[in-house]
Amino acid sequence: MVVLRPTARLAAKLRLRLAESHFRSTTRLGDWYATDLSLGRQRLVICVSELSRLAVVLPAAPYATVPERLPPALARVLHLIGVEPAAIEREMATMGTIAIAKTSNRSVIGTVNEFVQYLRHLHGNRPISADPFLLSAELGEFVCLPLKDTYPKEAALRLLSG
Secondary structure, eight states: OEEEEEOHHHHHHHTOOOOOOOOOOOSTTOOEEEEEEEETTEEEEEEEETTTOOEEEEEOSSGGGHHHHHHHHHHHHHHHHTOOHHHHHHHHHHTSSEEEOOOOOHHHHHHHHHHHHHHHHHHHHSOOOSOHHHHHHHHTTSOOGGGSSOOHHHHHHHHHOO
């Protein structure tokens, strides 16, 4: 089981009522936090792993299907960063059930907000890829202070190995 924790603004767009939850993800990458973001005309959702801070960027539309679209998008990002196929299959198998709950970790929300600001800065200063998959890959190389001397990509590789 994986727990998706959207911000209140995203939950409203998903037409979900959020409840407190003491459930924890059984996945190696932990719970996922999500928010929406606009880059010009492009509407996106950015999801961030609590344990690795790996980001997955998805097209926002249709909002209602964001939870179901997260696992296949994550599989694609994991393949890109070099995770072994067997490890990807294990992570996808544990993501078979998706629970939705309120956010509970302010540090992860801070990382999500950093990613949003970074993408907005990029968009304002140079043309950026319209492909959310490539934006996800770029965020895998982003310095995240909570990770202490590693990048989200490296943290995900470590968590999923073995």
